[in-house]
Amino acid sequence: MNGDQKMEDQKITLTVDNMSCGHCSGMVQKTLAAINGISDISVDLEAKKASFSIQEEALVDQAIDAVTKAGYPAALK
Numbered sequence: 001m002n003g004d005q006k007m008e009d010q011k012i013t014l015t016v017d018n019m020s021c022g023h024c025s026g027m028v029q030k031t032l033a034a035i036n037g038i039s040d041i042s043v044d045l046e047a048k049k050a051s052f053s054i055q056e057e058a059l060v061d062q063a064i065d066a067v068t069k070a071g072y073p074a075a076l077k
Contacts, residue, residue, distance in 0.1 A: 013050070028067055
């Protein structure tokens with residue numbers, strides 16, 4: 001693999017607790033969008049989960065930490 005090739009995006013799904021309204025899901029979306037390297041974000045309020053694409057495995061822990069610190073405990077589904 002040369003330096004010009006991109007790693008295939010990996011789809012990640014987190015369970016997210018404490019989401020109870022549209023504002024909550026919006027905050028989770030905004031928190032994830034602020035992390036460079038995360039794309040294709042989808043937050044499902046009813047299912048209490050967030051899905052997104054990453055290119056670096058290390059971003060999973062960063063996303064979990066950021067969403068949890070925002071007040072919405074998250075874990076890898």
